[in-house]
Amino acid sequence: MKKAFKTSLMVMIPVILVAPACKKNKDKGTDVTVLKTEILKDISVNVCTDSYVDMLDKANALQSTVTALTTTTNDANLTAARTAWKNMRVTWEQSEAWLFGPVEADLIDPRIDTWPVDFTQLDQILNSSAVLTEAYVDNLDDALKGFHPIEYLLWGVNGNKTATSFTAREKEYLTSLTQNLVKLTTSVKNTWSNGYNVQLSTAGNGSTEFATQQDAFIQLVDAMSDICGEVADSKLKEPFDSADPSKEESPFAKNSIVDFTNNIKGVMAMYQGKFIVDGKGIEDLVRLKNLSLDTEIKSKYTAAISALGAISVPFGQAITAEPTKIQNAMDKIAEFEEVLDGKLKPFLQQQVQ
Amino acid sequence: MRKTTKALLAILAAVIFFQLACSKMQMPIDNPESEWLSGGSQTAFDGGSGSFSHMFSGMTTVQNRVHEVGDGQFSATFVTAPAPLNPGLGPIYNNVSCISCHVSDGRGKVPGTGESAANMLFRISIPGTGEHGNPVPVPNFGDQLQPRSTLGLSPEGDVSITYTEHIYTFSDGTTCSLRTPDYKFINLYTAIPSNVLLSPRVAAPVFGLGLLEAVSEADILKMADPNDTNHDGIKGQANYVWDVLKQQKVLGRFGWKANQPSILQQVAAAYNGDMGITNLLFPKESSEGQTQFSSNPGSASYELADSLLYSVEFYVKTLAVPVRRNVTNPTVIQGKNLFAKTGCIKCHVSDLRTQVNVAFPQISNQLIHPYTDLLLHDMGEGLADNRPDFDASGRQWRTAPLWGIGLTQKVNNHTNFLHDGRARNLLEAIMWHGGEAETAKNNFAQLSKKDRDALVAFLESL
Numbered sequence: 001m002k003k004a005f006k007t008s009l010m011v012m013i014p015v016i017l018v019a020p021a022c023k024k025n026k027d028k029g030t031d032v033t034v035l036k037t038e039i040l041k042d043i044s045v046n047v048c049t050d051s052y053v054d055m056l057d058k059a060n061a062l063q064s065t066v067t068a069l070t071t072t073t074n075d076a077n078l079t080a081a082r083t084a085w086k087n088m089r090v091t092w093e094q095s096e097a098w099l100f101g102p103v104e105a106d107l108i109d110p111r112i113d114t115w116p117v118d119f120t121q122l123d124q125i126l127n128s129s130a131v132l133t134e135a136y137v138d139n140l141d142d143a144l145k146g147f148h149p150i151e152y153l154l155w156g157v158n159g160n161k162t163a164t165s166f167t168a169r170e171k172e173y174l175t176s177l178t179q180n181l182v183k184l185t186t187s188v189k190n191t192w193s194n195g196y197n198v199q200l201s202t203a204g205n206g207s208t209e210f211a212t213q214q215d216a217f218i219q220l221v222d223a224m225s226d227i228c229g230e231v232a233d234s235k236l237k238e239p240f241d242s243a244d245p246s247k248e249e250s251p252f253a254k255n256s257i258v259d260f261t262n263n264i265k266g267v268m269a270m271y272q273g274k275f276i277v278d279g280k281g282i283e284d285l286v287r288l289k290n291l292s293l294d295t296e297i298k299s300k301y302t303a304a305i306s307a308l309g310a311i312s313v314p315f316g317q318a319i320t321a322e323p324t325k326i327q328n329a330m331d332k333i334a335e336f337e338e339v340l341d342g343k344l345k346p347f348l349q350q351q352v353q
Numbered sequence: 354m355r356k357t358t359k360a361l362l363a364i365l366a367a368v369i370f371f372q373l374a375c376s377k378m379q380m381p382i383d384n385p386e387s388e389w390l391s392g393g394s395q396t397a398f399d400g401g402s403g404s405f406s407h408m409f410s411g412m413t414t415v416q417n418r419v420h421e422v423g424d425g426q427f428s429a430t431f432v433t434a435p436a437p438l439n440p441g442l443g444p445i446y447n448n449v450s451c452i453s454c455h456v457s458d459g460r461g462k463v464p465g466t467g468e469s470a471a472n473m474l475f476r477i478s479i480p481g482t483g484e485h486g487n488p489v490p491v492p493n494f495g496d497q498l499q500p501r502s503t504l505g506l507s508p509e510g511d512v513s514i515t516y517t518e519h520i521y522t523f524s525d526g527t528t529c530s531l532r533t534p535d536y537k538f539i540n541l542y543t544a545i546p547s548n549v550l551l552s553p554r555v556a557a558p559v560f561g562l563g564l565l566e567a568v569s570e571a572d573i574l575k576m577a578d579p580n581d582t583n584h585d586g587i588k589g590q591a592n593y594v595w596d597v598l599k600q601q602k603v604l605g606r607f608g609w610k611a612n613q614p615s616i617l618q619q620v621a622a623a624y625n626g627d628m629g630i631t632n633l634l635f636p637k638e639s640s641e642g643q644t645q646f647s648s649n650p651g652s653a654s655y656e657l658a659d660s661l662l663y664s665v666e667f668y669v670k671t672l673a674v675p676v677r678r679n680v681t682n683p684t685v686i687q688g689k690n691l692f693a694k695t696g697c698i699k700c701h702v703s704d705l706r707t708q709v710n711v712a713f714p715q716i717s718n719q720l721i722h723p724y725t726d727l728l729l730h731d732m733g734e735g736l737a738d739n740r741p742d743f744d745a746s747g748r749q750w751r752t753a754p755l756w757g758i759g760l761t762q763k764v765n766n767h768t769n770f771l772h773d774g775r776a777r778n779l780l781e782a783i784m785w786h787g788g789e790a791e792t793a794k795n796n797f798a799q800l801s802k803k804d805r806d807a808l809v810a811f812l813e814s815l
Contacts, residue, residue, distance in 0.1 A: 118433050121433045124504045125504065142430065222399075246437035
């Protein structure tokens with residue numbers, strides 16, 4: 001929700017100085033107009049839409065492992081379900097770098113990734129006599145469905161649950177939670193592949209969502225810097241500042257640092273136009289016009305990823321055990337955000353109309 | 354020296370000329386107090402989907418941090434107590450976080466057929482006035498309907514909405530369809546008195562409120578004309594509402610009927626009424642006194658830390674106003690002139706100046722363009738909710754600020770306007786105006802289609 005808001009001057013000065021360069025032309029043999037359209041198309045199809053296709057595959061895989069676990073409840077099947085949950089998280093967390101469009105407008109994000117979990121009501125549900133169908137789960141508050149209640153059921157509050165401790169009610173709830181997650185993932189995937197992808201790729205050329213290509217590029221760069229801000233100023237900072245591990249997101253699976261790393265990797269996927277298949281990305285425009293900016297973005301990215309990688313224990317422990325490493329990670333991510341917001345965004349405002 | 358300066362100026366002028374010639378102007382580059390800057394120095398240079406969410410510029414590190422903490426708290430999902438994080442939801446509530454109604458700090462969407470009202474609420478009362486001149490709460494329901502509850506308890510009930518369309522035909526033969534909502538209580542947990550008064554309210558955008566709070570009371574009252582002494586048909590009346598901290602009646606500024614005196618009280622009331630989170634200003638649960646909660650154990654202390662309440666107040670106070678777009682477009686200029694000529698501008702006042710505040714320069718002495726007088730006006734029978742709210746009658750509404758209104762589609766993905774979201778676009782919203790705005794509305798209706806479109810284009814540029 002938060003955006004670092006810079007005053008007009010920082011934007012205006014480069015705009016005025018570089019203004020004469022805004023005429024459409026061929027640069028070093030590359031047709032810039034064609035390139036911008038290609039970038040939007042590739043990001044739309046190869047990055048955003050493909051990520052939701054991939055996420056749906058992983059949601060289905062999670063459902064299979066949950067079915068196996070509820071049918072044959074043993075530790076091997078529990079491990080498989082946990083792995084499937086983590087695999088799906090990789091894609092979801094990367095996709096948080098493009099948290100706009102259907103995932104926001106159709107309220108998919110709050111329904112699959114609300115934190116914290118409502119433990120009190122979760123226990124009430126398990127102890128109630130309600131039939132825990134998918135429809136029942138769908139009607140529950142957001143804090144009672146999606147990734148984190150599933151995580152809670154798979155790992156237990158201390159992260160050390162064993163297969164023998166699963167109750168019949170837990171299995172029933174887990175099954176419906178997973179079905180609901182598959183349903184919502186299907187919805188966002190379908191909305192992207194059946195229309196929203198065209199909205200983004202035809203920005204400025206008939207899109208009703210994005211009147212100009214600049215609108216679309218600004219949407220992309222805002223989404224990229226937003227997730228950096230979210231990780232640096234909220235997900236890392238709030239538990240760290242209050243030295244309170246209970247504020248950690250994804251605490252049961254001890255997966256937070258992996259989540260944060262994938263958030264930042266998602267930013268690079270957008271920049272490079274590559275989620276699985278490599279296509280044109282924002283970097284292709286930057287490299288054509290401002291090679292040093294490209295170098296700076298990539299070095300800030302690498303520094304942020306290494307700083308997160310240096311944290312050697314789960315986040316909840318690292319708050320007290322490795323505070324300097326956490327501080328360093330927050331600083332490096334903030335610097336990455338600063339270059340996206342303070343340099344890449346004005347660059348795109350100049351280069352794309 | 355002089356020559357150099359001249360040469361530089363010439364180059365600069367040429368550069369600016371190129372800029373103007375080869376692209377649409379996106380930024381104001383002339384007078385810093387130009388009309389581009391809706392929020393004065395606290396104008397955010399963004400016309401995109403996040404344009405309601407920018408924090409003030411030029412604040413101290415500490416202020417920036419408080420804003421961020423408030424931002425986090427504004428997004429925080431509350432859960433049932435006891436819980437390690439954000440406990441206290443309910444027992445009855447409308448929603449689980451600020452952001453789930455004020456999506457992207459913006460405007461609530463009215464529910465479609467069969468959907469529950471997630472981004473709007475229903476104020477309720479019975480006839481009469483309470484000890485502070487307030488609406489009288491409905492026994493067993495309070496002054497707002499909470500359609501959700503924690504597990505095992507009954508929500509108060511819900512409201513079903515149906516619409517009746519009628520066609521308005523302009524003199525040139527073009528038409529627009531206006532829909533009148535009809536509300537029915539459904540699934541009530543207990544009987545509601547038959548004389549209950551009901552007022553639907555959609556969640557309003559939350560940016561720019563710090564600037565509106567900084568306009569002096571004297572400046573607002575100067576615009577009031579409750580007896581219409583100038584005989585222009587437009588009155589403008591102040592609402593005086595109860596201030597919980599000051600324990601006295603003061604000028605109301607916020608809310609659809611100007612029924613809240615300050616951002617702090619607005620925020621605290623929303624925590625209590627909408628989420629069931631007790632706090633410094635409203636320490637009693639909204640469910641208190643209701644039959645189904647007679648055994649509900651009261652808590653010795655309230656649920657929201659004061660520091661967090663104040664951080665959310667500060668967050669809302671320091672959200673900047675989005676910059677205008679297309680100000681120099683000839684159609685937009687034409688629309689602006691018509692906005693004045695038809696009389697819209699008499700209530701939707703374009704220029705206000707905040708009072709001097711040496712302690713907080715960001716909101717001090719700023720020329721702002723909110724397009725409101727913050728006063729109540731009779732809006733006619735069509736829009737009347739017939740539910741008085743302090744000094745506001747059942748036909749009066751506060752002039753809604755128009756800044757940022759053209760960005761509603763981008764930020765919130767809909768164009769539902771007016772207090773109950775009945776208008777599906779700006780044209781419909783204009784055509785619903787009545788009462789003191791009847792003349793201005795008729796002036797608008799008599800314009801050519803081209804001129805009407807120009808006026809709407811002007812609104813889109815705000």
